[in-house]
Amino acid sequence: MTTARVCGLLLQSNKCVPRRIGVVSRLNRQRSAKGVHGLIRTGAEIIWECLEHLGAEYVFGYPGGAILPAYDAMGNYGVHHVLVRHEQGATHMADGYARASGRVGVALATSGPGATNMVTGIATAMMDSSPIVCITGQVGSGLIGSDAFQETDITGITLPITKHNYLITRAADIAPSLREAFQIASSGRPGPVLVDITKDAQNGSCEFDWNATEPPLRRPERRFVLDEARLAEALDLINDARRPVILAGHGIILSGAERELLAFAEVTGIPVALTLLGIGAFPAKHRLCLGMMGMHGEAWVNEAIQESDLLLAFGMRFDDRVTGNLKSYARSAKKIHVEIDAAEINKNVRVDVALIGDLRNVLQRLLPGIERADTGEWRARIEASKHESAVRDIQNLPDDGHLYAAHVIHDLWRETHGDAIVVTDVGQHQMWEAQYYRHDKPRTLITSGGLGTMGFALPAAIGAKFARPDAEVWVVAGDGGFQMTMAELATLVQEKLEIKIAIINNGYLGMVRQWQEFFYDGRYSSTPLLSPDFVKLANAFGIPGFAVNARAQVIPALRAARQQAGPALINFQVEQEDSVFPMVPAGADLHKMIRRPTPLVERVSDV
Amino acid sequence: MSERKKQHAFVLYVENEPGVLNRVASLFRRRGYNIESLTVGHTERPGVSRMTILAGISEGAAQRVEANLYKLVNVLSVEDVTFTPTISRSLALLKIEAHDESRHRLMEVVRVFRARVVDLAPRSLIIEITGTENKIQALVDVLRPFGILEMVRTGQVVMSRGVERPASEDGAVTRELSLEAEASASV
Numbered sequence: 001m002t003t004a005r006v007c008g009l010l011l012q013s014n015k016c017v018p019r020r021i022g023v024v025s026r027l028n029r030q031r032s033a034k035g036v037h038g039l040i041r042t043g044a045e046i047i048w049e050c051l052e053h054l055g056a057e058y059v060f061g062y063p064g065g066a067i068l069p070a071y072d073a074m075g076n077y078g079v080h081h082v083l084v085r086h087e088q089g090a091t092h093m094a095d096g097y098a099r100a101s102g103r104v105g106v107a108l109a110t111s112g113p114g115a116t117n118m119v120t121g122i123a124t125a126m127m128d129s130s131p132i133v134c135i136t137g138q139v140g141s142g143l144i145g146s147d148a149f150q151e152t153d154i155t156g157i158t159l160p161i162t163k164h165n166y167l168i169t170r171a172a173d174i175a176p177s178l179r180e181a182f183q184i185a186s187s188g189r190p191g192p193v194l195v196d197i198t199k200d201a202q203n204g205s206c207e208f209d210w211n212a213t214e215p216p217l218r219r220p221e222r223r224f225v226l227d228e229a230r231l232a233e234a235l236d237l238i239n240d241a242r243r244p245v246i247l248a249g250h251g252i253i254l255s256g257a258e259r260e261l262l263a264f265a266e267v268t269g270i271p272v273a274l275t276l277l278g279i280g281a282f283p284a285k286h287r288l289c290l291g292m293m294g295m296h297g298e299a300w301v302n303e304a305i306q307e308s309d310l311l312l313a314f315g316m317r318f319d320d321r322v323t324g325n326l327k328s329y330a331r332s333a334k335k336i337h338v339e340i341d342a343a344e345i346n347k348n349v350r351v352d353v354a355l356i357g358d359l360r361n362v363l364q365r366l367l368p369g370i371e372r373a374d375t376g377e378w379r380a381r382i383e384a385s386k387h388e389s390a391v392r393d394i395q396n397l398p399d400d401g402h403l404y405a406a407h408v409i410h411d412l413w414r415e416t417h418g419d420a421i422v423v424t425d426v427g428q429h430q431m432w433e434a435q436y437y438r439h440d441k442p443r444t445l446i447t448s449g450g451l452g453t454m455g456f457a458l459p460a461a462i463g464a465k466f467a468r469p470d471a472e473v474w475v476v477a478g479d480g481g482f483q484m485t486m487a488e489l490a491t492l493v494q495e496k497l498e499i500k501i502a503i504i505n506n507g508y509l510g511m512v513r514q515w516q517e518f519f520y521d522g523r524y525s526s527t528p529l530l531s532p533d534f535v536k537l538a539n540a541f542g543i544p545g546f547a548v549n550a551r552a553q554v555i556p557a558l559r560a561a562r563q564q565a566g567p568a569l570i571n572f573q574v575e576q577e578d579s580v581f582p583m584v585p586a587g588a589d590l591h592k593m594i595r596r597p598t599p600l601v602e603r604v605s606d607v
Numbered sequence: 608m609s610e611r612k613k614q615h616a617f618v619l620y621v622e623n624e625p626g627v628l629n630r631v632a633s634l635f636r637r638r639g640y641n642i643e644s645l646t647v648g649h650t651e652r653p654g655v656s657r658m659t660i661l662a663g664i665s666e667g668a669a670q671r672v673e674a675n676l677y678k679l680v681n682v683l684s685v686e687d688v689t690f691t692p693t694i695s696r697s698l699a700l701l702k703i704e705a706h707d708e709s710r711h712r713l714m715e716v717v718r719v720f721r722a723r724v725v726d727l728a729p730r731s732l733i734i735e736i737t738g739t740e741n742k743i744q745a746l747v748d749v750l751r752p753f754g755i756l757e758m759v760r761t762g763q764v765v766m767s768r769g770v771e772r773p774a775s776e777d778g779a780v781t782r783e784l785s786l787e788a789e790a791s792a793s794v
C-alpha cells in the first residue's frame with residue numbers, strides 16, 4: 001500500500017509538483033485580497049482556519065495525493081499535526097483524545113486506502129458515541145465515479161457508521177460543512193462525522209468570512225418535552241421501590257452528570273451498577289458502588305439486578321453484553337430509562353417510563369422530588385452475596401508462584417493510586433482491568449466497548465495523552481491486540497510522549513481461547529500466538545523495556561517504568577490458560593454465571 | 608420482541624440533496640425491513656421533498672424506525688400515519704391487448720372503474736387508473752383475461768385527512784371531521 005501511495009504521488013506529480021503548489025498557495029495567501037465581507041482563501045486554507053476557529057489543537061493524520069493541498073497549507077496555521085503510522089491509528093487517536101477530554105477529535109487522511117483504513121476507527125467511535133470528525137481528501141470532482149487512482153466512495157462506505165457525512169466539491173462549502181460536522185459530532189448523542197473534500201475544492205478559492213459560515217439550524221432540535229406527568233410517574237416508581245438498582249452508563253460521562261448521579265444515589269440510597277463504559281462515572285470507592293454488571297460483572301451485581309424491583313437505566317442502552325438472555329432479564333423489576341437517543345427506547349428491553357433528554361438535565365429535574373429512602377436491608381442483602389464471591393477472588397489467595405493478570409492490574413492500581421488514565425485493548429486483560437483497577441474519576445478508563453476493537457489501546461492512549469498531557473497514561477494491552485497497531489510506537493516516540501505500556505502476555509488470543517475452552521471442548525484453533533520479544537521491540541524504538549514473570553517482580557517493574565522520564569514498556573508473562581470469571585455465557589440468563597472455581601489454581605505442578 | 612407485523616406508512620419531509628434517498632433506504636435495509644412502496648416528489652417548499660414509505664413491520668420496529676429516521680440530518684420531519692385517517696392513492700398504467708371484439712368490453716370495464724384510456728392503437732390500448740391499492744388490484748384482476756401486455760405502478764402516496772387541531776385540555780389531538788369525497792368510487 002505504501003508503494004501505491006508513493007506511486008500516487010509520482011503519478012500526480014505530472015500535474016502539480018508538490019513544491020510548486022507550495023509556492024503558488026503561499027503566493028495566493030500573500031495576495032489574498034479583501035473581498036466584500038472577508039478574505040480570499042483556498043479551500044485548503046479554509047480547512048485549517050476553520051479547525052483553528054473550532055478549537056482543534058491537534059490533528060492526527062497521514063498525507064497522500066488527494067489531501068496534499070491541505071497538507072501544503074498546514075504550515076501556516078497553529079494546529080499541531082501528529083503523523084501516524086496507519087490511518088486506523090489516526091481515528092483511534094482522535095477517539096482517545098475525545099474520550100479523555102470531551103472535545104471533538106480530528107483525524108485526517110487521503111482518499112482511497114487512506115479513507116478505508118479509517119473505517120474501523122469510525123465504527124468504533126460510532127458504537128461508543130465518541131465525537132470525532134474525519135477529514136478525507138477525495139479525487140477531483142471531475143474524476144468522481146470514474147474509478148480514478150485512489151478513488152473510493154467513502155461517503156457511501158461510512159454511511160451506516162457515521163452520524164452524518166459530506167462530500168464537498170466546492171471551496172465555498174468547506175467552512176459551513178466543517179462547522180456543522182463539529183456541531184453534529186458533539187451534540188445530542190455524540191458520534192463520528194466524515195467530511196470528504198475533493199482535491200479541486202481544496203485548490204479552489206473563495207471569499208472566506210468565518211461569521212458568515214455559521215451552519216444554518218437545519219431544523220429545530222427535536223425537543224422531547226419532559227412533561228410533568230412522566231416525571232411524576234418516574235418519581236412514584238423511585239419512591240415506592242424496595243430493591244432498586246441504578247444502571248449507570250457512558251451517558252453519565254458524556255452528559256457530565258457525575259455530580260447529579262452522586263447526589264441522586266446518596267439521597268435515595270440506591271446502589272449503582274456500572275456498564276463497562278460507565279466505569280468512572282461513579283467512584284469505585286463509594287459505599288453505594290456495586291461495580292461492573294454484565295457478562296464479566298461480579299456475581300453480586302448481576303444477582304442484584306435480577307432480584308431488583310426497579311432498574312434506573314441512566315445513559316445506557318441494555319446491550320446484549322449486560323443483559324444476557326432478555327427473556328429472563330430482571331423480570332420483577334419496573335424499568336425507568338433516561339436516555340438522550342429516542343431510538344434506544346424499548347430497543348432491547350421494554351421500559352415502564354422513558355425520560356428522553358440530556359441526562360444531567362433530567363436528573364436535575366428529578367432530584368427535588370426524590371425522597372430519602374431506607375435501602376439498608378436491600379444493601380445488606382447484596383453485601384452478604386459479596387462475601388461469597390470474595391473468597392473465590394484471586395487476590396485473596398496466597399502467592400502460589402504463578403503470575404496472574406489480576407495481580408498485575410491490582411498492583412498497577414495501587415502503584416498509580418488509581419489516578420492514571422488507563423487505555424485498554426480488547427479481550428481478557430480488558431475485563432481484568434475493569435474488575436481490578438478501581439476508577440474513581442470519569443474519563444480515566446478508555447476502552448472500546450461496543451465494537452470491541454483490538455488494536456485500539458496504543459493509538460487511543462496517544463490521543464488521550466495529547467488531551468491530558470499532565471496525566472499518567474497507561475496502555476494495558478494483550479499480546480494479540482498490541483501487535484495489531486504496534487507500529488504507532490514510532491508515533492509515540494516521534495511525538496516524545498510519556499506513555500507507559502503494560503502487555504499482558506499469555507501467549508494466546510486469550511478471550512477466544514477461553515471461549516474455546518468453555519464452549520468448543522478446548523480445541524485451541526488458531527489461538528496460540530507467537531510474539532516478538534516485546535522488550536527488544538521496545539528497545540528498537542528507543543523505549544526502555546522490562547520483562548516480568550513472577551508476582552514479586554511486578555511492583556519493582558512498575559516503579560522502574562514510572563521512574564522513566566519518557567515512555568516505557570513492561571512485558572508481563574502471565575499464566576497462560578487463565579480465564580475471566582465470573583462469566584455469563586452469551587445469551588444465557590444473567591444470574592446463571594460460570595463462577596470462579598474453588599479452590600482456585602491448585603494443580604499438579606504446584607504439589 | 609416478536610410482535611405482529613403490520614403495514615406502516617411513514618411520511619417524511621427531507622432535504623432534496625444527493626444521497627438522501629440512500630440514507631433513508633439504508634436505514635430499512637440494515638434492519639432487514641423490506642420497503643413495500645416508496646415515492647418521492649417535490650413539495651410546495653423549494654428544496655424540500657416528501658417521501659411516502661410503506662413497510663410491513665411490527666409496532667416496536669415502527670417506533671424505532673421513526674426515531675432513527677429522525678436522527679438523519681437531512682430528514683426534516685417524520686410521521687407514522689398508520690393510525691391516522693388518510694387518503695392513499697397510487698397510479699397504474701396498463702397496456703392491454705385490444706381487438707375489435709374485445710375493445711368494447713374493455714371500455715365498459717374502464718367506465719365502471721372510472722379509469723381512463725390514454726392511448727389507443729390498432730391492437731392495444733393503455734389504461735390509466737388512479738386509486739387505492741385495492742381498487743387498482745381489482746382492475747388488474749378484471750383485465751388479466753384480456754391479456755396484460757405491460758403494466759407499471761407507482762408507489763402509494765399518502766396524505767392525512769383534514770387538519771390537526773391543537774391539543775385540547777385532556778391532551779388529545781383531534782382531527783377535524785372530513786369526508787372521503789371519492790369513497791363511493793372505490794370498487
